[in-house]
Amino acid sequence: MTETQVSRGRCYCGATVFSFSEAPLVVALCHCVDCRRWTGAPTPTFAAFNTDTLMTDLGPGRVANPGVHRWNCTTCGSPIAATFSYLPAQIYVPVGVLDDADQMSPSVQCHSRSALAWVHLDENLPQDEASARDLLMSLATGKDMK
């Protein structure tokens, strides 16, 4: 890692390598079906970085749904990143593709009602039955969005 790279990641096959110059703004666990399907993980967890700190050109990606943009490795298909129009200036990376995933423990869980029946929700983490966008925005920006 160079001095400016604070967090680095790569896809399964290694064709996609990327880095960020700053630590994530917030790490969130999302139980929603979209995140589960996209990552293949029963408890998808994402690090939200400031978009400006991305040091790599990820290519065009694709529009997954209105307002949702996703990047997968164009060689192996690993999920790499997603942006959401309702969470401006943030880019969400599944922590499993980050080298320092061990450091990325979540501080909020979204869509808690959609959690798989056998997943035990962490009672110590704030939960939101919906997307938690207000909470994510205040955690990411340090501003109270309510």
Ligand SMILES: [Zn+2]
């Ligand atoms: Zn790949």
Ligand SMILES: [Zn+2]
């Ligand atoms: Zn989700």
